[in-house]
Amino acid sequence: MSNSSFDQVVVAGVGMIPFAKPGASENFDVMGARAATLALADAGLDYADIQQAVVGYVYGDSTCGQMALYRVGMSGIPVSNVNNNCATGSTALFLARQALASGDVDCVLVLGFEQMRPGAIGAVFADRPGPFDRFDEVSKAITGQPDLPPALRYFGGAGLRHMEKYGTTLEDFAAIRAKASRHAVHNPNAVFRNEVSRDDVLNSPVLWPGVMTRLMACPPTCGAAAAVLVSPAFAKKHGIDTTVRIVAQSMTTDRPATFASNDMMQLVGYGLSQSASHQVYESAGVGPDDIDVAELHDCFAHNELISYEALGLCPEGGAQQFIADGDNTYGGKVVTNPSGGLLSKGHPLGATGLAQCHELVSQLRGTAEHRQVAGARLALQHNLGLGGACVVTLYQRVDPA
Template sequence: MAKVFVIGVGMTKFIKPRGEVDYPEMGLEASVKALNDANITYDKVEYAACGYVYGDSTAGQRVLYQLGMTQIPIINVNNNCSTGSTALLQARNAVASGSVDCAMALGFERMARGSLTSTFADRTNPMDHVTMQMIESVGFEPKAPPAAQIFGNAGIGYMNKYGATERHMAKIAEKNHSHSSRNPYSQFRDVYTLEQIEKSPKVFGPLTKLQCCPTSDGAGAVIVANEQFVIKHGLQDQAVEIVSQIMATDSPVMLSKDPIEWAGADMTRRAAAQAYQKAGITPNDVQVIELHDCFSANELLTYDALALTPPGKAHTLIDSGDNTYGGKYVVNPSGGLISKGHPLGATGLAQCSELVWQARGWAGDRQVPNVKYALQHNVGLGGAVVVTIYKKANANACKPLTNYNPAVEARSITQEDYDKAKSTKRAEFLEAKL
């Protein structure tokens, strides 16, 4: 299969879901930014995968028609919280297979306020197998959000089995809120003390409010291309190679009575092991990680599942400081889902954007030093996980092709940005709302 490179990334600032910005505007902003980053027009995109969880059937077309009705395949994707990275996988596969030279992955979400709930009450819930296992094993708390119960029970299971503590999970949240203060795209940029995190309102089990991701509105976009396209357009210095990308779904272990497995730990183990093998590296070769910390408990479990520590030793990474600046790894320099926010369809592409900026050395005061390999972990219960490993295409320094550094300044797009990105061959579907 052909090598695949990320040549452009873009995202909106993640915001509270107040209905202030609709999905066509968010999706357009992220798409224009990614196209401008790659210095190409929409005409060069031959395939698009558009991810969202809460929306009608052809929302991807509704967004991209604003750039031009170019008649390319546009695939709409919903894979729960792993939707964004699933869209990226689809775009990458289109390029890797030789079907197209250049493809786009777009993810966006306009969410309802409050905890996640089931959209349809008149049909089987796709998470019923997990929920029933939890009810039979430990019961169900009607007043607590179901997702918080699944991940909270997983954290309790890890504590009981391996000796981690509630404080370890609070320290994860403390770290991510601190990291987020440096990220202009984050929904929350306040820094909290460990005591403030521990004393914030309880949600379920060890999880307090400041250890749980918020619902968010936002969008992200990524442009991928093959090596010939990269060379033709002079993008070698800013291109970031996807050296491996693996999706896995649940194994029967998820149906065990071990609550750690209810959170999808086994599919992360499988995807990570295969991703390292395909990339020809070990976890020790990675410097920076964007990890799906929908709850602090899941970050704890995932240290173990990604083999960043030996089995059962995830909490030692926290004790040693090896999960933040100055340590072995920097995990969630963006602030993670806990603080940056979690618009379900956009999360995986925002993770990719952060790691691409890190690989290029553009991340300013949140830059991780000496990045050679970057790892992304995006999980959706029900279930799917995508683990992706990146490295810069070459060692040459590069500067943004836009008139500002998008990694450190969360600007809106201008008419000039839009005109530079839109199709030059096909009429726009609608005037863009800029």
């Protein structure tokens, strides 16, 4: 893909509602309509201006996207529904960006929402083969932990692999969680805004001895977020702010090495993240050292740590030093998850990728208030869904000529 196609995509508006614990939120259609309305208002547009919509969610019946958007308007436009596990929101963003880059449309609304239940994520259709059957088989064989909940086994196993390979400690994962809480204190949309220390994290209930405590895992969350993408010509015609653009984007899925490598880090998407980020850097003509701020997929503190290396933010095996030097927070090399990330902001699966977009657009506009990363011009988004898919998106601040 050429850079010229990406130059045609402006993030005109973003919207997000405060995330909530299961049982404390509105229904999905109300949340989705609220987020979409906020994004339209931010862009200064009416629903009648939207030419196409892409809606993402994981736990919902078919055409839930229409149900949410019909609360905003019923204009007859194409509405597509997307489910790509935890990468659903950014997959919807990827498809919307592709539609704009094709030239077929000039204005697309992207919406993501989720109304989750308490507790660990489980299968809905138990009467048929599941998309995680192979992941379960391989992860149980590698970890020897068949009784752990799948997500805990996957990402805890990946963290354990990093510990065995590079000497990473439980304290390193705890430091990531504590950092997330410090960032979330300033985010009014985060579900958890209380600051916790590294010791608080270490002393929380043990989920896997020596590998994970409860505070190292993100909570099930309900919420919604949205974005409006437009072409530069449409933006000029409607007087839309063109400050933030998507300048590169890549989506990857699994290769044989995911299962054949017998490596838990590969099983949870290390290779997907590495490949997608390399494609993005090459397309944009930049490197990881150029990134000012990033929203990473920290469903577990363990995944944030291995993602530092997969995305090239530090060398392979260098995550422990990266954390110790404070290079993952304000004053360091790249501020990671200024929103508080999935660990503190919450993780409503379909909304997560668009909540990341919301944060990074705010950062590049300079409107993130107490979370603001000074002088941010390049922002990286990393959204991972097992099963699997990974979307990496690069946003750039483009000042008026």
